[in-house]
Amino acid sequence: MSIFEYNGSALVAMVGKNCFAIASDRRLGVQLQTIATDFQKIYKIHEKLFIGLSGLATDAQTLYQRLVFRHKLYQLREERDMKPETFASLVSAILYEKRFGPYFCQPVIAGLGDEDKPFICTMDSIGAKELAKDFVVAGTASESLYGACESMFKPDMDAEELFETISQALLSSVDRDCLSGWGGHVYVVTPTEVTERILKGRMD
Amino acid sequence: MESVFGLVGKDFAIVAADSSAVHSILVHKTNEDKIMLLDSHKLMGASGETGDRAQFTEYIQKNVALYQFRNGIPLTTAAAANFTRGELATALRKNPYMVNIIMAGHDKDVGPSLYFIDYIASLHKLDKAAFGYGSYFALSMMDRHYRKDMTVEEAIDLVDKVIMEIRSRLVVAPPNFVIKIVDKDGAREYAWRESIKDAPVPAV
Numbered sequence: 354m355s356i357f358e359y360n361g362s363a364l365v366a367m368v369g370k371n372c373f374a375i376a377s378d379r380r381l382g383v384q385l386q387t388i389a390t391d392f393q394k395i396y397k398i399h400e401k402l403f404i405g406l407s408g409l410a411t412d413a414q415t416l417y418q419r420l421v422f423r424h425k426l427y428q429l430r431e432e433r434d435m436k437p438e439t440f441a442s443l444v445s446a447i448l449y450e451k452r453f454g455p456y457f458c459q460p461v462i463a464g465l466g467d468e469d470k471p472f473i474c475t476m477d478s479i480g481a482k483e484l485a486k487d488f489v490v491a492g493t494a495s496e497s498l499y500g501a502c503e504s505m506f507k508p509d510m511d512a513e514e515l516f517e518t519i520s521q522a523l524l525s526s527v528d529r530d531c532l533s534g535w536g537g538h539v540y541v542v543t544p545t546e547v548t549e550r551i552l553k554g555r556m557d
Numbered sequence: 558m559e560s561v562f563g564l565v566g567k568d569f570a571i572v573a574a575d576s577s578a579v580h581s582i583l584v585h586k587t588n589e590d591k592i593m594l595l596d597s598h599k600l601m602g603a604s605g606e607t608g609d610r611a612q613f614t615e616y617i618q619k620n621v622a623l624y625q626f627r628n629g630i631p632l633t634t635a636a637a638a639n640f641t642r643g644e645l646a647t648a649l650r651k652n653p654y655m656v657n658i659i660m661a662g663h664d665k666d667v668g669p670s671l672y673f674i675d676y677i678a679s680l681h682k683l684d685k686a687a688f689g690y691g692s693y694f695a696l697s698m699m700d701r702h703y704r705k706d707m708t709v710e711e712a713i714d715l716v717d718k719v720i721m722e723i724r725s726r727l728v729v730a731p732p733n734f735v736i737k738i739v740d741k742d743g744a745r746e747y748a749w750r751e752s753i754k755d756a757p758v759p760a761v
Contacts, residue, residue, distance in 0.1 A: 360679065381681055386692065388673060389681050410679040415646050454650060 356457045357478075359384060361532030362394055362407035363494035365502060365523055366463040366473045368487055369515035372543040373471040375403050375463040376523045378494070378533040379551075381410060390535040390556070398424050399434040400547065402464035403540055404444070407492035408478065409457035416456050419447060437464030437472040441482060448480035455479050459491040469544040494533045497526035516541045516550070524554040559604035560691025560723055560731060561591065563659040563671050564699060564715065565684045567706040569740035570661035570669040571747070572602040573716050575691070575723075575731030580607075588755050592737045595621045596631055599662040600737050600744045601641075604688045605676055606655040613654045617641050634662025638672035638680060645678035653677070657688040663739050691731075694722040709738070713747070720750055 363378040381392035395405040396417050404420065406413035423443060427435050435443070441462050448456060455478045463473045475489040476482045483489065487506050490498035501522040510518060520539055527534040537552030559579075563572035578589040592602040593614045601617065603610045620640065625631045632640070638660045648654055658674040673679075673686040685703055687695035698719045707715070716736055724730045732753040737746050 381679070383675065386696070388686070389683055392681060409677070410681075411646060411649070411675065411677045414642070414678075414680060 354384065357408050357459070358493050358532060360408070360410040361530075362492035363498060363523060363527045363530065363533035364394060364405040364407045364459075364461045364491040365498050365519060365526075366405065366461050366475075366489050367502070367506060367515060367519050367522075368471045368473055368485075368508075370509040370511055371469055371471065372512045372515060372541065373463045373465065373473060374512075374515045374519045374539060374541045375405055375461065375473075376519050376537055376539040377405050377407075378492075378523070378527050378535065379538055380533055380535040382532060387535065393538070395538060395540060396421075398440060398464075401469075401542065401544075402435065402437050402440055402462075403542065404440075405461040405463075405491070407459045407461070412456040412458045416447070416458050416460075420444065423447070437462060437466050437474075440464065441472075441474050441476075445476055445480035445482050448476065448478065452479055461489055461491045463542070465542065465544060492533060494526045494530035497529045498522065501526045512541050512543050512548070516548070520550075520552050524552060528555050558690045558729075559591065560687070560689040560695065560727075561602040561604040561657070561659050562687035562692065562695040562699070562716075562719060563602060563661050563685070564703060564707075564712060565661075565669050565671045566712040567708060568663075568669060569709060569712070569738055570600070570663065570671050571712050571716060571736060571738050572600050572659055572661050572671075573720070573734055573736045574602045574604065575689075576733045576735050576749070577731040578607060586755060587731075587733050587753050588749075588751075590735055592735060593618055594737075594744050595637060595660075595662075596625065597743045598631070598664070598739055599634060599637055599660065600739050602659045602661075602737075604657050609654045610656050613644075613656050614658075617644065633664050633667070634660065634670050634672070635667075635682075637662065638674065638682075642674055642678050642680040645674065645676070649678055659686050659688065661739050662744075663741055665741070669740065690727055691719075691723040694726055695719045698722050717750070724752070
């Protein structure tokens with residue numbers, strides 16, 4: 354039993370035309386037992402930047418609190434929000450600080466950068482950044498997610514189509530993973546609005 | 558192994574815990590109170606390593622009181638739960654407390670609330686929660702019979718059903734349970750469910 358598989362999670366982010374979507378499952382488990390079916394894994398840093406944290410729930414909560422703290426300080430000093438690229442470097446640095454006693458989390462970062470260009474990236478638990486132009490995945494269901502996204506993704510989808518694609522990819526992948534599921538949580542972000550939707554999938 | 562469980566009702570929350578203090582195959586006592594009153598409107602039921610449980614819950618209780626002395630107002634349930642999580646998270650990579658906690662409280666503005674806090678400091682707000690081997694029976698019974706906004710009588714009936722399941726289906730079932738309730742009038746002991754009475758200690 355790996356420590357990354359203690360709580361169970363599935364995260365995916367996809368790039369569309371001038372928009373992005375980030376989605377997660379909703380299960381909080383303790384190994385085989387399900388504790389909650391409404392656990393939040395995607396957090397808003399600012400209007401155009403979201404971070405999903407998969408892996409051990411306690412470390413995800415601690416890491417999120419540290420990141421919010423750092424971003425609020427940044428906002429006070431710079432009088433503006435952090436760019437997604439900058440934030441990704443911050444997360445990477447914070448994770449590498451704990452190189453020999455890491456946070457057991459895999460973050461997925463998605464945001465709209467300069468001129469509202471969508472940005473997504475993921476990293477491992479010690480901060481190795483992985484930028485991608487199409488999609489990034491994380492969590493216990495990551496292998497299924499890679500397959501589903503690779504086959505369902507096409508570039509330059511609009512917000513509606515992107516929502517459909519990411520939802521189908523998420524639901525079909527978590528159905529093959531016993532540690533994640535119990536619904537889905539999808540955020541679709543365009544330069545003008547953020548749409549949050551809950552998906553109902555197989556509730557097991 | 559120790560069982561603690563709790564649920565939220567119409568305007569109250571209930572926490573129940575077994576009351577056996579066990580050391581390997583020996584039962585030291587059967588009327589150990591594992592649900593601590595943190596302040597007038599908060600309860601904390603804890604299960605896990607005996608020494609850690611007693612020390613950690615007392616530490617939290619005294620810090621909650623200190624906050625009230627310093628600031629003149631009591632902590633909210635959410636704040637107390639997050640403080641507890643913070644203490645567990647800080648100690649996690651140094652000297653972890655092996656204590657699982659169910660915290661229940663009643664606030665004037667929010668009403669009753671229940672927090673699940675794992676020994677590795679995963680925090681989640683829930684309507685029903687359980688720890689220990691008894692949780693397998695408690696969660697199933699509560700999933701079946703729990704509804705939102707139950708009255709005290711209905712909730713106690715459900716608690717009794719859970720206790721009956723634990724007594725009849727768990728191989729080394731704890732004989733006695735304590736039930737505590739918190740509502741707008743405060744936190745207090747509600748009842749004991751005893752099937753074995755300890756011999757009273759003669760006065761010296």
